[in-house]
Amino acid sequence: MEFALYLIIFLFGILAGGLGATLGLGGGVLMILFFTLVVNIPIHKAVALSLLAVIASSSMAGSVYVHDRMTNIRLAMVLETCTVPGAVIGAFLALAMPGRIVEAVLATVLLYAGATSVRQVRSEKIVLHEDRLGIGGEYYDEARKSTVRYSVDRLKTGLFASLLAGLVSGIVGIGGGIIKVPIMNFIMKVPIKASAATSNFMVGVTAAASAVVYFSEGVVDLQMAVPTVFGIIIGALIGTRLLSQTQSPYLRTLLGFILLFFSGMMFLKAGGVLVW
Amino acid sequence: MVSAETTISWVLRVGVLLSxxxxxxxxxxxxxVLWLGVLMLILTPFLRVSFAALYFLLHKDLRxxxxxxxxxxxxxxxxxxxx
Incomplete structure (x- = not known):
C-alpha cells in the first residue's frame, strides 16, 4: 500500500516536473493540489513537500536556462531582499494558522493566478529611462534577431508586491512564479522572457527560505520527499530535453480555467463542504 | 560573464544530483541520510545566492x-x- 502511494507520487512528480518545465511553472501549484486533494495529507505537510518540489524544479530549470542570459541577477537580488523575509514570515504564519485558513489562502491565490492566466495579462511595453540603480538589463531576442534593452519601472510597487509574493509562497508552498512574472512584467515593465527567467531564479530562493522553516520545525515528511524530488527531477529532464518552452495562448487560457476550477475545489475544502 | 553563468549552472546540477x-x-x-538529502536540496538555492555574491565581489560591484x-x-x- 505504502509502495503504491509512493509510486503514484513519483509518477505525478514526473508530470508536474515536465509540465513545469514546459509551461514555465515551478510545478508547485500542481504539487500542492495533488497533495491536498488526491493524497489527502494535512495541508502543512503538503506545503512543505510542495516547496521541495519547487526547489528541485527551479534548480533543474536554472541549470539549463541560465545559459539563455535572460536572467537579470541584479533585479532578482533587489527583489529577493523583500521576498525572502516575506517567505520566512509566511512560513511561520502558516504554521501558526489552522489548516483551513491555509486552504482558503491557497484558493484565493489560485483564483488570482487563474484570472490572470485567462485574461492573458501581459505587457509588451518597454520603458527606457535613467537607470540609477543599474537593475535594467538587455538580452538577445532570437525571434527578433536584435538586442532588447529595458529598464525597470515602478520599483517601489514591485518591492511591495514581492514582499506579498514571498508571504503567499511561504503560506501555500508555491514558489510564486505565477505571481512574480506578472509583477515584473505588468508592474515593472520587464519583458516577458526576462521576467520568466528571472522569476525562475527567484522562485528557488524564495521556496528555500520557507522550506528551511518547515524543515527545522520537523514538518517535512522525509519518506514522501524521495518520490516527490525524484519525480520532479526526471520530469524536468524530459520536459527540458523534449519540449521547448511553449507560450501558446490557448494553453495559457486552458491552464487559467483549470486553476479557476481548482480554486473552487479548495474554497469548498476550506469551507468544510468537500470532505473525504 | 560566461564563466559565472556556467559555474552557477554547475552548482545547481551538482546540488540536485548530490541531494x-x-x-x-x-x-x-x-x-x-534522508534528512541530509533534503537539507542538501534546500541548501542548493542558498549556494546559488552565495555564488552570486562572489560574482559581484569579483566584479567589484560593491552595491x-x-x-x-x-x-x-x-x-x-x-x-x-x-x-
Missing part, C-alpha cells in the same frame, strides 16, 4: 554585493529562528 543520491541511499541507510549579503543574512536568520 538525489543522498535521498536514494537514504531509502536503504535510514532517516538520517550589489551588499544587497546579496543582505539576502543571505535573511536566509540565515530564517533558518535559525524557532517558534
Amino acid at each position: 538525489a543520491t543522498l535521498l536514494a541511499s537514504g531509502l536503504f541507510l535510514g532517516e538520517n 550589489f554585493f551588499v544587497i546579496t549579503l543582505y539576502v543571505i543574512l535573511m536566509l540565515v536568520i530564517g533558518s535559525l529562528l524557532k517558534i
